[in-house]
Amino acid sequence: MTNIRDLAKMAGVSVTTVSRVINNHPYVSEEKKNAVLKAIQDSNYHKNINAVHLSRGKTLLMGVVLPYSDHPYFALLLKGIAKQALEHNYKLVLFQTDYMKSRELEALDMLKHKQIDSLVICSRSCHVSTIEDHLQYGPIVLCENMKGKELSTTFINHYKTFVNALEYLYQKGHRNIGYCIGRKTGTNSRQRELAYSNFVNKYQLEYNQEYIIDQCLYFEDGEKVLKRILGMTNTPSALIVTNDQVAAGIVTACQSLDISIPKQLAIIGFDNQPIARMMNITSFELPLEEMGENMFLQAVNAEVTHKEFSVQFIERGTV
Amino acid sequence: MTNIRDLAKMAGVSVTTVSRVINNHPYVSEEKKNAVLKAIQDSNYHKNINAVHLSRGKTLLMGVVLPYSDHPYFALLLKGIAKQALEHNYKLVLFQTDYMKSRELEALDMLKHKQIDSLVICSRSCHVSTIEDHLQYGPIVLCENMKGKELSTTFINHYKTFVNALEYLYQKGHRNIGYCIGRKTGTNSRQRELAYSNFVNKYQLEYNQEYIIDQCLYFEDGEKVLKRILGMTNTPSALIVTNDQVAAGIVTACQSLDISIPKQLAIIGFDNQPIARMMNITSFELPLEEMGENMFLQAVNAEVTHKEFSVQFIERGTV
Structure with a gap:
């Protein structure tokens, strides 16, 4: 790679002069300027933008x-x-x-x-x-x-949104409510957990650790979630799913097992992605x-x- | 932002000496080295990696x-x-x-x-x-x-894959075959178009420009595709859809209109994404x-x- 020193040598001028020409600095004679421009052309030199960033x-x-x-x-x-x-x-x-x-x-x-x-x-x-x-x-x-x-x-506000989802399901008669999240340790999920704990306390429901299902990220995880809740002794009647893809996956998995939605399992999704609209899934719209x-x-x-x-x-x- | 010149001034040494210390160059006296290190500490200077990249x-x-x-x-x-x-x-x-x-x-x-x-x-x-x-x-x-x-x-090999898809549909009795792509101008789509033209010529089928539907990218585009083919005078009986998301969208749109798949409309998807497996969609697996x-x-x-x-x-x- 040609550097500024090589150009100076080729043009027979000082490094400072080359630098001035490159940066459109005044006070360079036409003759020297032309010599530098020729050297630039001959050497296929390109101003290294890292150097420009460095100066800026x-x-x-x-x-x-x-x-x-x-x-x-x-x-x-x-x-x-x-x-x-x-x-x-x-x-x-x-x-x-x-x-x-x-x-x-x-x-x-x-x-x-x-x-x-x-x-x-x-x-x-x-x-x-x-x-x-x-x-x-x-x-x-x-x-x-x-x-x-x-x-x-x-x-x-994940806390408030989760409270709203839980209260809505409660009003619809649900008492065994589970939820699906990406991971338990994130700030957002800790707010959801708090909302869930407070809700369970408020209505004196059982806090069932099993009902909190993590690692739910993709459409295909819906299958896994359904399998998991069908294996529980006390199956939840409703799920809040923090991702429409997973919600759509659960709906699809239910269809293939003839599980009726919302009768046997109610679902609330999140983000209101197009798949939620097309599969008629109740959802919270997030302006991502x-x-x-x-x-x-x-x-x-x-x-x-x-x-x-x-x-x-x-x-x-x-x- | 502190630069190497500032450091030299603070340490009371030359710019070359600062540069040597930063780059772990030998031949710098302990005294000068310590002065530079102190200046670096005092000024909260960080070696600018752009400068390092520049040299490398x-x-x-x-x-x-x-x-x-x-x-x-x-x-x-x-x-x-x-x-x-x-x-x-x-x-x-x-x-x-x-x-x-x-x-x-x-x-x-x-x-x-x-x-x-x-x-x-x-x-x-x-x-x-x-x-x-x-x-x-x-x-x-x-x-x-x-x-x-x-x-x-x-x-x-998009050409060969498309030929295989078309031949498969032909063997299954389909004569009016359409296809959905992202855009018409890409290299891959030109290969598909060539495969389609050759196929139509081979079996002396009608080349119907309407059957090539572009701008098909997302799940929600499935609805648009279905609407479009239902509006055609000669509806295709099969579609090759170069994206499983769109294929899944078409399947979902068909379900809500009670259009039977594959009886009324056959579909081949692409990529074999998890949604294809879960919705039982015939597909080509691409190792993306x-x-x-x-x-x-x-x-x-x-x-x-x-x-x-x-x-x-x-x-x-x-x-």
């Missing part, structure tokens, strides 16, 4: 941390982020973590080393204090309710793409903001 | 061009690429193009300017000659059959994740290779 202190790269890129929830957040990235001439550096802490730390490290300007964390494994330690290096945005912290956040767009905008702004998005309940045929 | 000529960033990140076909390719990226300590820079040429050119430009080391193009809008012009800047991998070209490729992994490996290798992946036909209940 900006990379126009934004990191995006997400556990899975092939999961509709995260794919839609990413779509929103990518949409704004396009408009703002930013590129995205993807960290598909599979919830590995080491992978998240790599993203934080890239921020520390100025390889990216900012970071959007769609879902995290690291402790929030680890993330806060990196705020000195650039903006970090989280997709969870962390009001008051020194990081920008975009979120929905807009949330992604908002996270991008928060990440390019130095100001710390918190934005709650509202959720809409869509009544259909599965309850 | 490597970024460990790989560009990935894909039209949509929320589409299962591309999400699975991306999953495979990301899996290998993780193992090889590469980060991915995402270019979600929506098939805009300008966006693809940006990716090629980043390769040219050494901001990324290599580029995987999952689907392109640019002419192949534009892409070939950029091969001098780093490896580029395409996901289409381009044997003989100077770029590495990973692909399946493996293909993604292979593209990553081709992109980190200087050697130009071509790898064809084989496709497996999965007979189920929709034909």
Whole structure:
């Protein structure tokens, strides 16, 4: 690779002169300028943009941390982020973590080393204090309710939404209600767990650990969920499923076993993806793409903001 | 941001000395070394990795061009690429193009300017000659059959697969066969079109332009497809659908209109995603994740290779 020193040699000028020509600096004689331009042409030299970024202190790269890129929830957040990235001439550096802490730390490290300007964390494994330690290096945005912290956040009220879902099912006569989530340890799932515990206490229902089913991510997991609840001594009569794909998978698995929905099993999905509308699944609509767009905008702004998005309940045929 | 010049000033040494300390170069006195290390600590300076990359000529960033990140076909390719990226300590820079040429050119430009080391193009809008012009800047991998070209490729034989699907439907008695694709202009779709034309000629069937339905990408597009074929004067009796999500959407739309599958409409899907298995949809299995992994490996290798992946036909209940 030709460097600036080689160009100077070829053109018979100083390194400073080459640098001036490259950066359109005035005070370079026509003669020298032409010599440098010829050297650039002859050598097929391209200004190394890393060097330009270095001088500007900006990379126009934004990191995006997400556990899975092939999961509709995260794919839609990413779509929103990518949409704004396009408009703002930013590129995205993807960290598909599979919830590995080491992978998240790599993203934080890239921020520390100025390889990216900012970071959007769609879902995290690291402790929030680890993330806060990196705020000195650039903006970090989280997709969870962390009001008051020194990081920008975009979120929905998972506690309230879950309470609404539980109360709706209770009004419809359900007393054995289970729920399906991605993982138990996330902030959002801890809010759901709290809502569930409070609900169970309020109506003096039995708290059945079995009713909380995790690792529910994809359509095909619906089969596994149905198998699992059919194996329980006290089968739940209703399920809140935090992902429409899984809800659709459960509905499909029920159809092939002639289990009647909602009569034998009521289902509430989440996100209101197109599959929910087409399969007539009751669901909560989450504006995921807009949330992604908002996270991008928060990440390019130095100001710390918190934005709650509202959720809409869509009544259909599965309850 | 503190730079190397600031550090030199703070430590009372030359810029060269600071650079030597940062790069663990020998021949620096203990005294000067300690002064520099103290300045680094005091200023909260972090070695700018862009500068390190600059000196090494490597970024460990790989560009990935894909039209949509929320589409299962591309999400699975991306999953495979990301899996290998993780193992090889590469980060991915995402270019979600929506098939805009300008966006693809940006990716090629980043390769040219050494901001990324290599580029995987999952689907392109640019002419192949534009892409070939950029091969001098780093490896580029395409996901289409381009044997003989100077770029590495990973692909399946879309022509042969389409012929097999058409012949299978013909043997089952179908004479009015339509098909659904993402877009008409892609290399893969041109191969399918060729297979279709040859098939129609071979059996002296009518070539019906209406039977080629494009813009079929998501589950919800199934509804649109069904509406469209129901509006035709000569409704096709079978559809080849190049995406299981759309196939599942058509099956679901048929169910809600009491259209019997395969009696009134036969369907062959593509990719053999889990939704195809659960909804008992006949499909062709494409090893998308493996293909993604292979593209990553081709992109980190200087050697130009071509790898064809084989496709497996999965007979189920929709034909």
